[in-house]
Amino acid sequence: MQIPVEGFMYPNEVELQWSVLIVLYPFLTGLVAGAFILASLERVFMVKAVKPTYRLALLTALAFLIVAPLPLQLHLGHPERSFEMYLTPHRSSAMAMFGFVYLWYLLAVLVVEIWLDYRRDIVVMSQCTTGWKRLVYRVLTLGSTNISERSLHIDERVGWLVTVIGIPSAFLLHGYVGFIFGSVKANPWWSSPLMPVVFLFSAMVSGIAIVMLLYMLMCRLRREPIDMDCVDTVAKYLFYTFIIDFSLEMLDLIHRIYEADESFRSLDFMVHTRLFLSQVVIQILLGTVLPILLIGLTQVVKLAAKQRKRIYVVAGCLTMIGIFAMRWNVVIGGQLFSKSFLGYTTYKMAFATREGLLTAIVLTVLPFVILGVLVKLLPPWPEKKSAISSVAVAAYGAD
Amino acid sequence: MKAFKDAGHLFRLASVFLVGGVLFLAFRGVLVPRSFGQYGHYRGNAIKETAALPISYAGHQVCESCHADLLEVKSKGVHKRVACEACHGPLATHADDPASVQPAKLDTAVLCVRCHEANLAKPKNFPQVVSAEHSGGAPCETCHQPHSPAIVAVAGGSQ
Numbered sequence: 001m002q003i004p005v006e007g008f009m010y011p012n013e014v015e016l017q018w019s020v021l022i023v024l025y026p027f028l029t030g031l032v033a034g035a036f037i038l039a040s041l042e043r044v045f046m047v048k049a050v051k052p053t054y055r056l057a058l059l060t061a062l063a064f065l066i067v068a069p070l071p072l073q074l075h076l077g078h079p080e081r082s083f084e085m086y087l088t089p090h091r092s093s094a095m096a097m098f099g100f101v102y103l104w105y106l107l108a109v110l111v112v113e114i115w116l117d118y119r120r121d122i123v124v125m126s127q128c129t130t131g132w133k134r135l136v137y138r139v140l141t142l143g144s145t146n147i148s149e150r151s152l153h154i155d156e157r158v159g160w161l162v163t164v165i166g167i168p169s170a171f172l173l174h175g176y177v178g179f180i181f182g183s184v185k186a187n188p189w190w191s192s193p194l195m196p197v198v199f200l201f202s203a204m205v206s207g208i209a210i211v212m213l214l215y216m217l218m219c220r221l222r223r224e225p226i227d228m229d230c231v232d233t234v235a236k237y238l239f240y241t242f243i244i245d246f247s248l249e250m251l252d253l254i255h256r257i258y259e260a261d262e263s264f265r266s267l268d269f270m271v272h273t274r275l276f277l278s279q280v281v282i283q284i285l286l287g288t289v290l291p292i293l294l295i296g297l298t299q300v301v302k303l304a305a306k307q308r309k310r311i312y313v314v315a316g317c318l319t320m321i322g323i324f325a326m327r328w329n330v331v332i333g334g335q336l337f338s339k340s341f342l343g344y345t346t347y348k349m350a351f352a353t354r355e356g357l358l359t360a361i362v363l364t365v366l367p368f369v370i371l372g373v374l375v376k377l378l379p380p381w382p383e384k385k386s387a388i389s390s391v392a393v394a395a396y397g398a399d
Numbered sequence: 400m401k402a403f404k405d406a407g408h409l410f411r412l413a414s415v416f417l418v419g420g421v422l423f424l425a426f427r428g429v430l431v432p433r434s435f436g437q438y439g440h441y442r443g444n445a446i447k448e449t450a451a452l453p454i455s456y457a458g459h460q461v462c463e464s465c466h467a468d469l470l471e472v473k474s475k476g477v478h479k480r481v482a483c484e485a486c487h488g489p490l491a492t493h494a495d496d497p498a499s500v501q502p503a504k505l506d507t508a509v510l511c512v513r514c515h516e517a518n519l520a521k522p523k524n525f526p527q528v529v530s531a532e533h534s535g536g537a538p539c540e541t542c543h544q545p546h547s548p549a550i551v552a553v554a555g556g557s558q
Binding site for chain 1: 415427
């Protein structure tokens with residue numbers, strides 16, 4: 001397959017080494033970190049209005065976190081070798097250390113927090129379900145059926161502590177992804193100390209947006225009314241976070257323009273040609289400026305609930321597209337230009353290959369399938385909880 | 400004691416992590432080779448194992464001890480510093496038993512362009528051609544003698 005090259009490229013630069021799967025990897029981890037930080041709003045920062053999204057945000061974070069390493073596994077091949085990272089870790093490797101950050105976040109933060117929050121429901125459902133579901137719930141109880149008021153109070157306190165620890169962990173998880181790119185000093189498109197911070201805020205934006213969209217979608221599927229107070233509050237936080245994210249990205253851009261180092265002309269040309277559609281049109285105009293304006297409109301103009309809902313859906317979808325475009329422009333854009341600054345190559349995405357479009361689509365859909373299973377197993381709905389409460393009272397008394 | 404009783408599930412959770420940690424350490428003890436880290440961040444025994452592998456390359460001195468005629472031609476051309484096995488491949492088995500192990504005949508239409516196909520990244524003074532235009536796929540040895548490839552005009556024709 002001939003790859004169109006313009007100008008001069010070194011031979012090892014013609015073919016891109018990091019594919020669409022490496023675009024997907026920061027996109028997925030970003031959703032995890034963002035969703036968790038939204039959950040922490042309710043738990044730690046006492047923003048009670050977002051409570052209906054709390055459990056959904058945690059389950060979303062878990063579903064995406066399970067899938068997050070798969071793009072890397074597929075990109076590298078030999079998935080069995082990734083276990084070596086834990087057996088014989090190399091402390092000077094940022095990627096090897098990321099394995100531990102990932103494991104810490106998955107097991108010590110997310111799973112523990114979800115388990116503590118759902119423990120009461122798990123215990124009750126282990127009693128009132130049958131068949132394989134009962135078996136699953138019984139395993140999840142770890143053999144303890146104590147759901148006394150005091151034990152639940154202890155769960156609440158420990159859960160709060162886990163969330164407090166989880167916030168810097170979530171920052172670390174996605175800041176780390178930005179760090180991996182930002183520390184590649186040979187690549188001027190990536191090498192920036194602002195990269196971890198920009199990645200972090202864009203992660204928060206995408207995580208908040210996806211939980212907002214999922215909440216609205218699930219309410220619609222369940223034919224339940226959307227809690228507008230909740231969605232308005234989530235949208236407000238999305239708006240604030242988006243403004244910080246956009247400011248940071250513009251700060252990075254202005255800094256690059258003013259600094260105008262030896263790479264600037266080459267990168268500037270690339271942004272005006274090969275990346276114009278994906279960066280200027282999709283990422284900045286459609287994926288950032290337009291959703292900020294749309295949500296900003298809801299903040300300054302009093303609109304009916306129906307109009308606000310429509311705006312949130314459109315703005316949320318545009319946000320997701322914009323954040324994905326940002327990951328695309330960082331990962332793919334950083335490989336399109338030559339280190340000689342005299343040439344540009346092209347990314348040709350295959351379809352049904354190990355790193356092709358089909359694989360990327362499957363990996364994007366997979367977290368939603370996992371989320372569907374998790375939601376079935378651990379329903380995040382408050383009303384379900386109250387129904388369970390009555391069963392609990394019947395089964396265990398006031399205790 | 401009541402507090403401990405009500406926090407019993409947390410101890411169970413901690414036990415799960417503890418068992419997981421112990422299992423991990425046990426697996427690690429079994430899976431990580433004993434010699435790992437002996438010299439650096441790799442398996443120390445790998446050095447001995449690699450050293451014990453059969454030798455594939457004979458080395459140009461061994462080739463030259465039999466093929467003195469080719470050495471004479473080669474030493475006068477631009478390929479004088481190219482080792483024999485760089486083109487002919489590893490031939491220790493041939494050096495050990497020249498009668499029964501014969502090297503494969505090389506296809507110069509494929510072999511030469513590995514180095515001499517034109518590429519912008521190569522130094523300008525390095526001999527390079529666009530093979531499709533230069534020879535149209537014909538073997539290079541039609542015109543060039545691989546051991547001393549320069550075409551020198553001689554009286555009555557070219558060499």
